[in-house]
Amino acid sequence: MAAADLAKKGVSPDCAQEMITKKRRRDEQSSMLGAADVLAAHAQQQITDVDSVLLKHARKMWTTLAEQTQSQTRLIVSAVEARAAKRLKAKDEEIERIRSMNWALEERLRNLFMEAQMWRDVAQSHEATANVLRGDLQRALDVQAVHGGGSGHGQEDDAESCCWGENQVPVCPEEEVGTPVVEERHATGAGRCKGCREGAAVVLLLPCRHLCVCAPCAAVAQACPVCGSAKNGSVCVNFS
Template identity: 55%
Template sequence: MTAMPSHHHQQAPFQFQQQASCVGVGLPAPPVSSAAPVAQYAAGGQMFVGDAAESGVTFGGGAGAAQQEMVAMAMAPRKRKRVVEQGRTPPVLEIGAADVAAHFHQQLVDVDRLVLQHTAKMWADLTEQRRRHARQVVATVEAAAGKRLRAKEEEIQRMGRLNWALEERVKSLYVEAQVWRDLAQSNEAASNALRGELQQALDAQQARLCGGAAGAGTGTGGADDAESCCCGENDVVAGAGAGGAGPEDEEEAGTSSPPGQRRTCAVCGEGAAEVLLLPCRHLCACAPCAGAARACPACGCAKNGSVCVNFS
């Protein structure tokens, strides 16, 4: 019995399984295929006995029926054996199926390995990209923060310089205020001293006026005016003695008015003597003459100031 072609081997498992199932339940087996196998035909073109029994062809008239039954009975065990043998898978097909399964499994393993490699590479690329992006973000944030920090440091330095300048200004203003305070205190002390001296001069003049009224005709008024002279380095009249001015000056500046009347100006003789000249403290000039005079008209002492006296 020769081997069957490959295309018949591919269809055999399914067909033989159907026949085996039919034989097991006692049903007639359906025809396997319309195409007869190559092994069922003889070399000389004669039909195989088993094929003749299956095909139902009669031989030689009426005697062919009995002969056909005998052939069928003789071939029945052989036919059943052939159906059983055809129901099994040939070893060659089992080896080929195992090779195909192994090859298919190897292909699956290779595909899984490629997928895993590609996935690992993709995850590595994504991780590196994420790290690079994080580094870029950190660098950008650090640059912005550094710029703001430098701006704040410059502002702090500028405010420090401004504070130092303001502190220096406050110190200078404090020193200046202290100087002005000392000057104000000294001026206040000088004004208090001048006020006291003026009050003393007014009291002395009032006493002289009262004394002149009591000793009229003795000429003591001129002597009183001469006694109030303050001689020193400011004197402009040459030949003045240590005791005061001469008799003519005393006569000229010390002409006292009658009691109850004010003295007249020693310069113009018209205005009332109401300006006290300093430093000699002579009350002998009116306001216009005292402003124009450079020296006291009574003693000739150089004038360095004047005080207006209000007798009202």
């Protein structure tokens, strides 16, 4: 039909055939170009789809990794907090134990201080008593040295040291203060024992401070044979 149209227009058959061939080639080229464009568009769409799938997968993967990281972080933080709480509890218990020990040591120190103060007071009291006894003993020795061999004076001197009151106990009438008794001297230089009348009076009775009995009599005596005061102690005197 195209050749007939060309013939009507005065185109020779050869030229018409050539023109038809060229037109067919152009149509084929156009068809090929259209198919290439379709293929290119399809390839581009596939690339876009693949990129979208990869991006979606990457996002999902990053989300999963982030969740796993957060979970592991929470586990680590929980473990660290538990360990820290355990160590803090142990430290608190140790601090409480040390505080209790310090309190016990402070209480012990207070008790020791009070005990030391008490013993210091006792020592001072004993020292004062020893000084008084030392002075009384020295005066008794001086009196015995001055009145050596005299009669009645020793009994009067003993009566000066008498402690009356609740310490007094009954004595025999012949041993009461004021009864004239001739004091005998022992070979050691001390007076005769007021208990057995044989031994030397070398023991000072307390609290009346009478130097009037020998050691055996002092061991069994309950009261001073001079003043009748109850005995609560004694001191042995060395005359050598």
